[in-house]
Amino acid sequence: MAWNVFKFCTALRALGSIMILVVIGIVGFTYYAVVVANYGPALLLGGFDSFVAILVVALFHFLLIMLLWSYFSVVVTDPGGVPPGWRPELDIEKNEGNQPVIAEANPAFSAGGSSAHGVRYCRKCNQYKPPRSHHCSVCGRCILKMDHHCVWVVNCVGAMNYKSFLLFLFYTFLETTMVAVSLFPIFLVFFTDGDEDITVSPGNLAATFVAFVLNIAFALSVLGFLIMHIMLVKRNTTTIEAYEKHTTPNWPFDLGRKKNFEQVFGRDKLYWFLPLYTEDDMKRLPALRGLDFTSRSEESEPLQSL
Structure with a gap:
């Protein structure tokens, strides 16, 4: 049986609050x-330097706004809990369809194809x-389509905030990459032999050096997580399900790339890069709410009846 890394880590709730301060810091x-020490003053120089500074400052602020919007959307959005008194549609007393009542202790069922309909x-x-919900030991409740508990956002990542989490990774990668590229010329000043071309104060130069190293490190690490989650979205699975998936050769919720993508980002293309959904998508795609998921067998039933 796999070891639950959160079993003895309820202190992660307090740690998460500290991590928010770390992110803000x-x-x-x-x-x-970027703005105060380097490109802000360059706005007053005129010519090509001002043009470059305007582009850098504008792009920096745009990506920063999208990053913070996505980040705090993950923090404040309920990932989705089981509604009080929720019961499956199957007749539990009569156990229609001979579906077994499965308890939490059976991980194979959670990942298996029968989990699309079983109780x-x-x-x-x-x-x-x-279906697809899991109990979070940190939050102390079951989370709809739980992906993982993230200490960086002091919250679980589940059905209702998974899109915001992916956009947070996406905009963080773009922002940190842009910062690293824009600070690279100043970073190279550390390796120059003469002082005649150095116009940055020692304090600002040190801040630039640290900021460059931090952002290049975050860009590389976030890129790995972003690629991993792109693969998960492509297969319509979560981190937890991917870990358990070795028990099932055919994943029942893999509906193809297009439909898998829509079950996370919705169908309205104008909202794909925003951490929110349209009301129409919330009505047309029950999977976005985390309670009702279509399986491949259900997708093929209408075709078989023709």
């Missing part, structure tokens, strides 16, 4: 290095569990 430090029960919450 890194953003503030980077803002100082699942959480012994910790003393309630029935919708």
Whole structure:
């Protein structure tokens, strides 16, 4: 049985609050290095230098706004909990379709193809569990389409905030990459032999050096997570399901790249890069709410009946 890394880590709730301050601190430090110390003053120089500074400052602020919007959307949005008194549509007393009542202790069922229709029960919450939901030991409740508990956002990543989390990774990668590229010329000043071309104060130069190293490190690390989650979206699975998926050769919720993408980002293209959904998408795509997921067998039923 896999070891639950959160079993003895309820202190992660307090740690998460500190991590929010760390994120704000890194953003503030980077803002100082890019805008205050370097490209802000360059706006007054005129000519090509001012033109470059305008582009850098404008792009920096746009990506920063999108990053913070996505980040705090993950922080404040409920990932999705099981509604009080929720019961599966199957007749539990009669156990229609001979579907077994499966408890939390059976991980194979959680990842198996039968989980699309079987009845699942959480012994910790003393309630029935919708398909693809998992119990979070840190939050102390079952989360709809739970991906993982993230200390960086002091929240679980689930059905209702997974899109915001992916956009947070996306905009963080773009922002940190842009910062690293824009600070690279100043970073090279550390390796120059003479002092005649150095116009940056020692303090600002040190801040630039640290900001460059931090942002290049974050860009590389976030890129790995972003690629991993792109692959998960492509297969319509979560981090937890991908870990358990070795028990099932055919994943029942893989509906093809297009439909898998829509079950996370919606169908309205204008909202794909915004951490929110249209009301129309919320009505047309029940999977966005985390309670009702279409399986491949259900997709093929209408075709078989023709």
